[in-house]
Amino acid sequence: MTRPLRIALFVLEALPNARTVRRLVADRADEIVLVGLSNAERPSSGGLTGQVRRHLARSGPGILPYLACNFGLPDLLRPLAPLTQAASGSSDVPEATPLTTLCRRLGLPTLKVDDVNGSEVAAALRAAAPDLILTYHFDQILRAETIALARLGGINGHPGLLPRHRGPVPTIHALSDGPDAFGMTLHRLAATIDTGAILAQEAVRLSADVTATRAARLLHDHGRGLLDGLLDTIARTGALPEGRATEVLPYCPFPDRALLASLRRRGLRLADAQDFRDALSLSARAG
Secondary structure, eight states, X not given: OOSOOOEEEEEOOSTTTHHHHHHHHHHTTTTEEEEEEEOTTOGGGTHHHHHHHHHHHHHOGGGHHHHIIIIIXXXXXXXXXXXXXXXXXXXXXXXXXXXXXXXXXXXXXXEEESOTTSHHHHHHHHHXXXXXXXXXXXXXXXXXXXXXXXXXXXXXXXXXXXXXXXXSOHHHHHHHHOGGGOEEEEEEOOSSTTOXXXXXXXXXXXXTTOOHHHHHHHHHHHHHHHHHHHHHHHHHHSSOOOOBOOOOOXXXXXXXXXXXXXXXHTTOOSOOHHHHHHHHXXXXXXX
């Protein structure tokens, strides 16, 4: 391509991806033409109360520390970021700066996304005219017509070894399956969740005491290298690789009570004190 790649980035800013995505935006600001930020409490998902009720009905109270660490604390503390940054001397550190603030500083347009397939997003994509849609920890499924609004289509970062563990929490299922089950995949966006052709993939060996939360954070960070290589290839060739098609394996949803009980019996954890410290320090310098 003779011009920089034009990227529309869609994310749910949370513990697993926050630092990695903030650094990505800072490093590739000349390529990013739109940042869509998912509203995790959107009415269509039942809002905060409705979501908590569904999680409790399906998973029981054992899921609450995982939800609090990954989503609740980062969301609750984000408005306090200016104070945290001032106290820790991290005001000029992209990884410690919430995406809305970072994008405003870089002059990048942002959009709060209640419905990624709605008219507001469609209008924003048409105005931004991206070559590529990139989702990197995003909790809404793009329809084919939405993906088609980007000239080359889209890619997704998935912290799992597809076609295994397709779904919203792959590291919980990988934790259950064993230490060789962790990895990172970049694949084509498709209208059916996590079924697009695989563009890049690596198995990643994590420590024996890793939690599902920490695994997600480490894998998103590991995926940055894969992502940079893929984006550079797309920019150089002007095309999205065809990728490797795979069989579609069963969908892996949020865990039920039986799976969480099995993890507890084996001493495997969804989150621990270190994960909560990481969530509390998202607006401070990384350790």
